[in-house]
Amino acid sequence: MRRSMSISPPQGGSIAEQELVSSLSWLITLRWLGGIGVLLGTWFSRGFLGIELPPLPLSLLGVAILVYNTIFLRVLHHLASQFPRSKATDQWFARVQIGMDWMAIAVLIHYTGGIESPALFFFLLHIIIASLLLPHDRGFLYVALAPVLVGGVACLEYWGVLPHHSLFGDSRYDNLLYIFGVLSFFTATCYTMTYLSMAISRRLQRREDELAALYRSVQTISSTLELSDVLNRLAEATTMALRCKGAAIRLLDKTGSYLEMAGSYGLSEAYKDKSPIEVARSRIDQEVLSGRTVLVDDTTHEDRLRFPEKVAAEGIHTILTAPLMGKTGPIGVLRAYGGANHRFSQDDAAFLSAIAAQGAVAIENAQAYRLLQELDENKSQFIRMVTHELRSPVQVALSLLNVLERGSIGPLNEKQSELVARGRRRVEFLQSLIDDLLELAAGKTGVLATSDRHLVSLNAVCQEIKAIFEARALEKGLVLRLECPDEEFRVWGDRKELERILNNLVGNAIKYTLQGEVCLQLQRANGFVQIQVRDTGIGIPPEAQPFLFQEFFRAKNARQLEETGTGLGLSIVKDLVQRYGGTIQVSSVEGQGTTFTVLLPLAQP
Numbered sequence: 135m136r137r138s139m140s141i142s143p144p145q146g147g148s149i150a151e152q153e154l155v156s157s158l159s160w161l162i163t164l165r166w167l168g169g170i171g172v173l174l175g176t177w178f179s180r181g182f183l184g185i186e187l188p189p190l191p192l193s194l195l196g197v198a199i200l201v202y203n204t205i206f207l208r209v210l211h212h213l214a215s216q217f218p219r220s221k222a223t224d225q226w227f228a229r230v231q232i233g234m235d236w237m238a239i240a241v242l243i244h245y246t247g248g249i250e251s252p253a254l255f256f257f258l259l260h261i262i263i264a265s266l267l268l269p270h271d272r273g274f275l276y277v278a279l280a281p282v283l284v285g286g287v288a289c290l291e292y293w294g295v296l297p298h299h300s301l302f303g304d305s306r307y308d309n310l311l312y313i314f315g316v317l318s319f320f321t322a323t324c325y326t327m328t329y330l331s332m333a334i335s336r337r338l339q340r341r342e343d344e345l346a347a348l349y350r351s352v353q354t355i356s357s358t359l360e361l362s363d364v365l366n367r368l369a370e371a372t373t374m375a376l377r378c379k380g381a382a383i384r385l386l387d388k389t390g391s392y393l394e395m396a397g398s399y400g401l402s403e404a405y406k407d408k409s410p411i412e413v414a415r416s417r418i419d420q421e422v423l424s425g426r427t428v429l430v431d432d433t434t435h436e437d438r439l440r441f442p443e444k445v446a447a448e449g450i451h452t453i454l455t456a457p458l459m460g461k462t463g464p465i466g467v468l469r470a471y472g473g474a475n476h477r478f479s480q481d482d483a484a485f486l487s488a489i490a491a492q493g494a495v496a497i498e499n500a501q502a503y504r505l506l507q508e509l510d511e512n513k514s515q516f517i518r519m520v521t522h523e524l525r526s527p528v529q530v531a532l533s534l535l536n537v538l539e540r541g542s543i544g545p546l547n548e549k550q551s552e553l554v555a556r557g558r559r560r561v562e563f564l565q566s567l568i569d570d571l572l573e574l575a576a577g578k579t580g581v582l583a584t585s586d587r588h589l590v591s592l593n594a595v596c597q598e599i600k601a602i603f604e605a606r607a608l609e610k611g612l613v614l615r616l617e618c619p620d621e622e623f624r625v626w627g628d629r630k631e632l633e634r635i636l637n638n639l640v641g642n643a644i645k646y647t648l649q650g651e652v653c654l655q656l657q658r659a660n661g662f663v664q665i666q667v668r669d670t671g672i673g674i675p676p677e678a679q680p681f682l683f684q685e686f687f688r689a690k691n692a693r694q695l696e697e698t699g700t701g702l703g704l705s706i707v708k709d710l711v712q713r714y715g716g717t718i719q720v721s722s723v724e725g726q727g728t729t730f731t732v733l734l735p736l737a738q739p
């Protein structure tokens with residue numbers, strides 16, 4: 135008995151399927167009680183109630199129930215070990231169990247009074263179970279077996295084929311009117327309970343389907359922030375959930391006066407190309423935008439339609455429209471269209487309203503995302519324009535300061551030389567800031583992403599970077615090492631972009647290392663090339679590491695060591711690495727050093 139209770143239903147599938155699997159185990163558990171109950175009930179009735187029940191047949195019946203229940207338990211364990219599990223097999227197993235139980239109940243009825251037996255009520259319990267678990271298209275056929283079995287026992291006893299076992303003195307098993315009355319009421323009760331049970335089961339199944347469809351629609355439309363994808367997926371999810379011909383979404387324009395087609399599914403191109411609908415001239419849309427869901431049962435007799443001829447040509451016979459309500463008011467409408475044999479119900483109207491409520495949130499999120507994208511693009515374009523205009527005068531100022539510092543137009547005294555040098559350093563910093571801003575803005579607007587790609591040897595790039603920074607490292611008393619195997623690592627990319635990545639990482643390592651070494655290492659890593667830049671420098675405080683790749687961010691100890699710096703270098707590096715399909719990570723201990731690890735996909739042969 136414990137083993138039967140330990141079997142759990144498989145994950146997945148509908149609620150009805152999982153309930154069927156759970157009930158197979160539950161029926162076996164209940165049957166143990168039934169078999170033992172027959173044995174104990176026979177003994178109790180004869181010993182304490184004085185009811186003369188035939189002990190041998192009923193004892194054999196109780197033992198038979200326990201025996202075939204043991205067989206069912208073994209079959210259940212066998213089914214539980216199968217994957218995937220067949221729904222049809224489970225249904226047939228349930229039919230066999232219920233059929234055997236009904237035969238056992240028929241035998242029990244015969245030995246406990248026949249048509250007068252109180253065991254008739256056990257059939258009603260099994261009828262409810264059969265109505266809920268077995269397919270509804272044959273539900274009434276299953277239930278017909280119960281009156282047939284009871285009527286068969288009554289008729290066989292009436293004709294004398296089976297002996298009648300009386301429980302309470304005077305028997306009426308040979309009274310045709312009594313038999314007919316009991317069978318009539320029993321049959322009516324069976325079918326009434328079947329109808330009610332199946333009606334409740336169908337309603338619950340429909341609710342489950344609606345919840346599952348709503349979950350799938352929410353999951354689908356929430357999987358993207360691209361507005362066009364959100365709109366089309368919402369229309370598709372609506373069509374699938376309501377099993378209708380198609381669906382469409384119209385959104386209000388900026389003035390709120392027109393509804394424009396924004397997304398659709400299942401509709402012809404001719405129908406989708408309808409012109410914007412003027413809200414003031416559409417009574418249905420006015421009603422929907424006020425917050426109501428409107429159902430048009432028959433489009434051929436609806437005078438509120440704006441384009442009845444196009445609706446008829448599309449084969450649309452019924453329309454259900456729900457409002458898309460945003461945070462500040464209506465943002466559009468969601469329509470579902472049904473064909474000739476489709477009819478929307480009030481339940482469908484409530485369900486469409488639920489889909490529309492979730493869809494409105496997804497649409498507003500996608501609109502906000504698009505607005506942020508546009509703002510970011512406009513910001514980048516503005517930065518590019520401004521910094522490009524600043525580049526020429528800054529270069530001119532730097533050239534003039536260099537002329538003054540060299541004394542080309544006359545010697546400078548010590549104070550003048552100091553002022554000119556300070557001015558030159560400030561202008562050089564401004565030049566560096568302008569270059570970083572231009573590169574950052576170019577990356578965000580996709581300029582670098584569209585540059586020509588070709589095979590680039592990272593080995594050669596690393597050798598060049600080492601040659602560039604070697605002198606600077608020697609000036610600070612540092613060792614700059616390059617660890618590069620004989621294997622050549624090539625990636626698809628732009629050499630200048632790759633140089634920019636390594637320039638920044640190696641340059642920062644040397645800048646923020648006071649003693650020790652800086653190591654640049656290349657090695658293979660599962661289809662990627664791993665670039666590591668390790669130093670023994672000042673390190674990065676733990677609280678600063680999460681913000682390291684943010685624009686204009688510099689750690690506190692970096693600002694204390696080096697006053698100048700734009701805080702844009704690592705942001706540019708991360709943007710470049712990600713657009714190459716790679717990743718960048720940092721590990722650092724303050725006062726001990728920092729390691730940057732970059733993974734870039736290797737070029738395939």
